[in-house]
Amino acid sequence: MNRIVLAIILAFLSAFTLPFNYYASLAFALLSYLLVFKIVYTVLAEKYYGVPLAEMEYAKQKIIEKTESYRVSVWLKVANTTRTVEDFLTAKDFVKATQDVMEELMRYSPTIVIKKTKSSLDYYIKISEEGKDIQQVFRNLLTKLRALNRAMFREGIELKVLEPSITSKIIGLEKIKRNRKVVGFLGVISLMLIIAPPLLILLALLTALVLAHRGGYDVKGNWWFCSTIDVGDISDRDFRAVAEKVLNSLMSLNNATIIISGSPEALKHVTKLERKVTLSYTLGTMFDWLMTTRKAVFESDRLERRKRRNEKIYSVLIFTDSEKIKVDLEGAGYAFTRLLSKTQLLDKIYGVKKTKLSKLFFKHRETVAFTLDLAPFSPLLGRRFLPSVGIPLGEDEYGQVVRLSPKELPNFHGIIVGGSGAGKSLFLRHLMLNLFLNNVLITIIDLHSEYEDFIRALGGVVYKTPKVVPDLSYVFRDKKALRLFVKTVSAAYGLYSRAEKTALIEVMKNSRSFSEAKRKLPKLLSELEPLFEVLEKGKLGIEQLLEKKVPFELSLLEIDEEIATVITMLTLYRIVRYYQRKGRVRSTVRHIVVIDEGHEILSVLEEADTVSLKKETTLTKLVKATRKWGLFFLIASQNIESFSKTLTQEVGYIIA
Structure with missing residues (x-):
């Protein structure tokens, strides 16, 4: 913009x-x-002919530009994040994590696109490698x-490689047809200006010449470019x-779209900045230029922040098509x-065709x-990155539909936590x-x-x-089942x-x-008689029910909690063995076992395993074993502390 002001x-x-000197006027x-x-x-070329993009080949997961x-x-796309801006307990933790993430990411000179649509917020990363040996480029x-x-x-942060076709959806790219009328019009003007001063003829001829060689694409809408960054020595809380x-x-x-491209x-370069700041401060104090002095002090504080926080330095281009984002960042x-x-914007996303006229392109610094x-x-900016498919659970504070999608989870085992009357x-x-x-x-x-x-x-x-018992x-025939029973x-x-x-x-x-x-129970185990009296009535075949694929509920209301615990664990084991014989399935949820008020039934066994210093509880072992067979457990409880830490780490989701 300083160039435009000087030109004016x-x-x-x-x-x-x-009026005074024709040649001086012509020189100016x-x-x-x-x-x-x-x-x-x-500006004229982009408006009437667009930007010529590089010749590209689209491989399965790569884009190859021929220059x-x-x-x-x-x-790449950020598929999932374990933490977002709002998940950090302190601003200090957020700043530390952000610094680590961005320094790792910027090592690879990426182009980053943050794209907000009506239904999602997506974070894309473009990584490139250039060279004359195509095989070496692939390896690098x-x-x-x-x-x-x-x-x-x-x-x-989990990354996923995307199909190259995603580039057409990132920004609104449109093809500009070659407008021959404009070329003809400029040519006529050039002939008409023969009688005009030589400079006007030069302007018309040069403009017509270069425009005649253009053709390509344009991007819709208004865009803004970040010309300078003056973020001073602010606190962790302010960064957050x-x-x-x-x-x-x-x-x-x-x-809305934000595009960031940068390299280390x-x-x-820091030394150059320090010299520049020192010179500005010296000139400002020497000639009493208040604004120059203040800016030099501000830049000095910023450099001090970089040194104190051990920040890396980058050359970046930042674009946005959102005036609201622009205003927020300006503040x-x-x-x-x-x-x-x-x-430049199109070059970072698609690549611009390199020609002899490319040197005439204007580039922002x-x-x-x-x-x-x-x-x-x-990438910690995202709230993620909410699945577009799955079971709708409701809306977040931004009005986005939150979904539970088996495809987006490491497994579909889950824990639902909530007090009495909370809506579980x-x-x-x-x-x-x-x-x-x-x-x-469904089994309940x-x-x-x-x-x-x-x-x-x-x-x-x-x-x-106890009317119907599994x-x-x-x-008595399965040694593993016997050990689990005992x-x-x-x-x-x-x-x-x-x-x-x-x-x-x-x-x-x-x-x-x-x-x-039951008849052989010694007096030492007399308290187990009620349990064996219930179990001896067992005639309900679990495997036969599973073969029929009919939903069923096993109601444990009318029996003691101890008996309910035994029946629950041995029924789960029977179901697990059934699917074990069925074999593996790929990415399929075929059976969900819901255990309501699981803290009352299963916490006793969890506690016993913890007391005996087991690394993995019995329930945790079942959870780990069943995911490959398409069998998953959903446990509803009033208190998350009822379950071991290893179990909560193994489930795919916890909803509270």
């Missing part, structure tokens, strides 16, 4: 000196024209991608506040101007930025109905018989204990002495049925 001043001087006019020629040429050398690019790019993926994974403000603005818009600068120290030329100047543009039962009904409509088999182990009407509405069956006699009974009834456990094992090993085992 020279144009006025040309007009002023024309020529200088004025040379200053703005690139700008005039670029004097090969430039190969890959587009692959090395870059692996290193970047590992670095981002350590920071809790700026990032949150940008996030809130993005989420309030139906359509050598540390010697934080980012100076924006109207984007005169979109050639890159801006110097330190690491934390880029805090509002880190209503939520579970909603979740189970959506799963049932997607051909997922219900301690309070709250889902009888629901399961019948699905065409399922309700089995009430057949658990397989424990372990569960011991935990439920508090049989912690060696004598009690040994006696129970001997009884079970020397029996063929629960009736026989």
Whole structure:
């Protein structure tokens, strides 16, 4: 913009000196024209002919640009983040994480696109490699991608490689047809201006000449360019506040784009900045230029911030098509101007065709930025990145639909937490109905018989204990099941002495049925008689129910909690064994077992495993084993502390 101001001043001087000295006037006019020629040429060319893009080949996951050398690019998308701006407990933690993430990301000279649409906020990253040996370029790019993926994974950010066609959806690209009428019109003007001063003829001829060789694409809408960044030595809280403000603005818009392209600068660039600041301060104090002195002091503070926080230095280009984002960032120290030329913007996204006339393109200067100047543009900005498909759970504070999508989760095991009256039962009904409509088999182990009407509405069956009891006699034939039975009974009834456990094992090993085992119970285990009385009634075949693929509920309302715990664990084991024999499935949820009020049934066993210093609880082992068979558990509880830390780490989601 300083160039345009200077050109205008020279144009006025040309007009002023024309009556006095023709050649001086011509010299001023020529200088004025040379200053703005690139700008005039670029603006007119983009408006009437567009920007010629590079010739590209689209491989399965790569874009190859053919110029004097090969430039190969890959587009990545942030698929998931474990933390976002709002998840950090302190501003200090946010700043530290942001600095680590951005310094890792900017090592690879990326082009970053933050795209907000009506339904989602997406974060794209373009990584490129250039060279004359195409095979070496591929190898170098692959090395870059692996290193970047590992670095981002350590920071809790999951990246996904995209199909190259995504580039057409990032910004509104439109093809500009060659307008021959404009060329003809400029040619006529050139002939008409033969009698005019030579400078006007030169202007018309040059403009017509260069425009005749153009043709390509343009981007719709108004765009702004960040000309300078003056973020001073602000606090951690202020850095976080700026990032949150940008996030809130993005989420309030139906359509907005932010594009950041940058590369690391050598540390010697800092030395140049320090010399420049010192010179500005000296001149400002010498001639009493208040604004120059204040700006020099401000820049000095900024350099001191970089040194104190050990920030890296980058040359960056920042673009946005949102006036709201522009205003928010200007309030934080980012100076924006109207984007005169979109050639650089298109070059960063698509690549611009390199020709002899390319040197005539006007280019905006890159801006110097330190690491934390880029805090509002880190992958931690996203709220993620909400799945567009899945079971709708409601809306977040920005009006976006939040969905539970099995495809977006590491597994579909889940824990639902909420106090009495918090709506767990209503939520579970909603979740189970959506799963049932997607051909997922539903089984409910219900301690309070709250889902009888629901399961019948699905065409399922309700089995009430102790009238109907699952057949658990397989424990006498399955050594693993027998060990689980002894372990569960011991935990439920508090049989912690060696004598009690040994006696129970001997009884079970020397029996063929629960009736026989009940008769052989010694006085030491007399408290187990009610349990064996219930189990000896077991005739309900779990595997037969699973073969029929009919939803069913096992109601445990009318039996003691200890008996309910034993029946639950042994029923789960039976279901697991059934699917184990069925074999693996790929990315399919085929059966959900819902355990309502799971803290009452399962916490006893979890606690026993913890007391015995087990690294993995029994339930955790079942959770880890079943995901490959398409069998998943959904446990509703009033208190998350009822479950071991290892279990909460293994489930795919926790909803509270």
